[in-house]
Amino acid sequence: MRLPSDPHAGYLDAASAEPLHPAAREALLAALDHGWADPRRLHGEARNARLILDNAREATAAALGVRREEVSFTSSGTDAVHRGVLGLLGARRRGSTLLHSAVEHSSVLHAADWATGVLDTRVASIPVDRSGRVALDELGGALRAGSGLHALALQSANHEVGTLQPVEAAAEVAPGVPLFMDACASMGRLPLPHGWSVAAGSAHKWGGPAGVGVLLVRKGSPWRNPYPVDDRVDERGSGFENIPATLAAAAALQAVVADRTETNKRQHALVARVREAVTVIPDVEVVGSPDDRLPHLVTFSCLYVDGEALVTRLAEKGFGVASGSACTASTLAPSHVLEAMGVLTHGNVRLSLTTTTTEDEVDRFLALLPGVVRDLRAEVGL
Template structure:
């Protein structure tokens, strides 16, 4: 079964697995103890930290371990904001950061801090000018991911790090998605990563705090907790291994993704490929399909033997539209992220290209539009995405050019998807209105979305 969800996690790298087994024998003791077993564990831990530091472009004493990449972002963001609180209580981040950065920002806001989210372009890339403009004299920290986790777009980290350094603002770089591919360039101050994303063990995050960066951990101090030495060793061995394989893996995977990017739109009607075609991770491709329930599509692809994932509103368990796709102004429905592990073959890609059209068609066949309540009003209240868009599309040809169609919906995703559909179909999105203007008993969460037929 082709596993196309490398950006979520990878199995332990074979060399890391060997290293883990040795370390369970040699490095199980507490590395802070003075006796022989403890000293041996300490030596192994020091070696692991040294390898990780070298690969991440840091000094050995700047590297610390956390329970996960998520926790590294939580404590990295909150710790740097706390350490720099005398400078001010303002935090700047891009709109497409990982949820762990956004959750830390929300906590900071609840505690009285102020947060600025910098938008991205339609490809998911932050503008250096916009980022620089958001920095203020009281900005205590800025955060920018090295590459986006949902669409693979690479961010201008080195340029932003330079701007931040000039402004005297520490920059935290979430390098979770790019760490396997190479070091993060530039004058950043903090860096976070997660070992299982590069073929290391689950349950090990890395936080780098460069010397001279003010930092105060938000967790209670504790010298008694001790590091997972076997995992640290496995993580170091895995990172060194994948870095050595990175150039050849890039050369192998980048053309496969380019082929998907080129061929998918022609194979499946109403499919939009998202993200930057050039400035991207080598192994990630994301697309959205109109009129498709994302979760149903994942099930169809699973049945066809493909493991892929999605960040879209219609597939995640939280039913919240993806903040990344929303920030890009991209269609959130029927969203699929394909992320290829090393070793993916051209035959795997052939098989996926063969399977996808049937999987999409099978999903679309399950969806039936509801009968119209009035010629120009599409009442989709109580129906989940993608039904509102399907009903809009079915009714649209029945109105004359120049007329306006009103979509009533209480699904938050419609606010993103109606404009995105207009963009894809070259129709005009007029704007929002109160749903009660069109239906007196509309529930309070419902809105009316107006679309003018141009052609």
């Protein structure tokens, strides 16, 4: 149970950042005093730092069910995505084709844009169905239509609507095509699906500190560092390692994985309750797959409601949520995810539960939402 003084009460935006896990805090504080030296040196301080870094790598590999040498730490999830995508393209040859689902995270799309200019990559977007799931038949068609070497980018789960992607089935449709999987939305929460060559994760989304990304490169995959190399412990990254943060990320990951059966069951049921309750409000549509989804995340859109006004009004009442509506984005463009799904882009709310979100918090949110929506509609004369 949460205390009323809990500073995170009402915070329902774990998909943007999960509050720091207690295990991460403990590991971070301990490692700050012992993991500051350069892990490449041979003196005692360096050996301490190296030991901590190796432990973090080992623990992360074990929690994710991959080999230790397949794990690299990067300076963020975005950095891991960029290295992951571009490393597969650069290792092919100039002018190869990158296929990606229409609902990939913007970090994947930005890497694709960059590759178009720098590596002459041809980029093709694969449509999704109304639930946000990639159309495998369209993927098959695109593979047959294109020529030359391909790479495929497909997320494990969608970050805005929670729909799980058929990564294993996509890998079967595209045999021999190296698959980059953006696993930032699901890493730690769900086991990694099979079928990927390279994958990326982001520690602050599972309760680790910000500034730690995880790049996974399967042994034997055609990945090559797309950026200037650096003479660090791990040749896939660059820059002086933030060793205390990597240990904290690993500690949080271990704890989240250990507890996830129970956490996921509880969160899945709470989200199911939200999905059911908001549908009762007139002209509100819940989007994303009802069952094949992330356990902790739900998105819905309220017809005739301004997304920014909705998020602001909810914040005034003590609830922190995200929105994919255009007015809430720096670009003033609507969410490309909602657009690709063919669902309403305005009046959008994404609610994502933290590991400590209680039933009571969810119920209080559900109790006040209908009134907030009704008031905002009344203000525009509807």
